[in-house]
Amino acid sequence: MKNHLDAPVSASPDLSASIAKDIRDAIIAGRLIVDERLPSEAELAEQFSVSRSTVREALKRLAAQSLIRTQRGAFGGAFVRRLSYTEAYGQHVTTSTLLLSMNDVSFDVACEARFALERACAEMACARRTPDHLATMHAEITRQKTPGLTDEAWCASDVTFHRALVDAAGNPVLSYQLAGAVEAMQPLMNMITFTARSRERIIALHGGIASSLEARDAPAVTAQLEDLAQYTSVLGRDVLAARAARAARETRA
Template sequence: MHEEGRDWMVISYNNLKRDALSTQIADAIRDAILKGHLIVDERLPSETELAERFGVSRPTVREALKRLAAQNLIRTQRGPTGGAFVNRLSWSEAHDALVTTNTLLIGMNDIPFEAVIEARFTLEASCLPLAAERRSEEHLALMRSEAARQRDKNLTDEDFCSSDVRFHRAIAEATGNPVLAFQMAGAIEAMLPLMNMLTYRMRDRTRMADLHDNLIAALSDRDAPSAKALMDDLARYTLDLAEKRRKPRTS
């Protein structure tokens, strides 16, 4: 039995096609969750009731619920008070999904490298006014630590890339806006490793560390325009590396 008085018409039960029924049922429930019609910790109708309302078998409903559970949108509990409940998506789960999705979309589609560079730096530049205003000494200390690490000549390319990600993630976190920092994860943790992978043989680590040090100084002075100019310099340098990468080597 579902909750007394609850109107389960918040889920659209109509217009199912006969193909891929479980996918359509999962999409209907997912849509109700995303629109806020189904709230966190709310129990869904039973498998039997969902099967009756959708006009399908219980195994089909069970498959749909498995799809939703795989997306962390619902959880199932056993026992007399059990059932399927709307899940609360954690920041860490959403973060991992965002980074994975961005990485796959960029890696599996014919997206020009220049478009990736443009998107990443445009997004990161939008963080600079807030980062300059709200940065803490802890944020600056983290950036300084990473910039210093990047000057270590014994640092591997992989470790340099990881340090580069941490440096720019600190800028996003310095905004003090968790939603903005979350959205930046797709740009920094998906796009930046790709950019480093394609340009690491040609880049000048000292030049990058210098740019990072100057960025730190601008943010420390709460000078957003200077920080933006330095970010533009870093974008142009990355575009130059992309251009060199395209040019064939001459003997």
């Protein structure tokens, strides 16, 4: 069998991670293609000069990343798996959420990035939106008007509404890239602003966005997203300033 893995595994305290990286790099570079069978555990152990248990751990890492699949039987083994955009969404959202929560990203920076990316979808979404996208957005607006809707349910509805706008652009690469903006940034932003926001104002803006999208009026969609971005940014600054003032008073007390 042709060896598609270039170099011996690099020195690392975690050999299984290094082996997984080498195999992942081979997949990304196209040296290992979809549905191609990887060398057996014994062959990989010999190639990398490690134990079979180390190879097995490396394969588990790759399977957890949805890069390989295993098959039993006479023609079994580990095979390169085709990763779909839908499957990759979850990993991307998790990474984006961790990145934003673990680093010093200001509310204004997150807000600016999220709405800039979303506005980039407006023209394509107006040209390509389907009745299903519009139905989803209108259904979420109706849901948002429900009396007593919890903050958690509101946040979920808000994400679904904006996810439909992004998906209406009809570009899976763009949808994947914006998964982090909509499904990671948005909930974190909602956590800050939920105590001060006016649901009625947001619902009105959502209604305008949906109506403009239905009319294929891209400039109007863009303008309403800008209004929503400005409102969200002001809300965030006000809430964070109030928190800082309260903390300062408690410190002095």
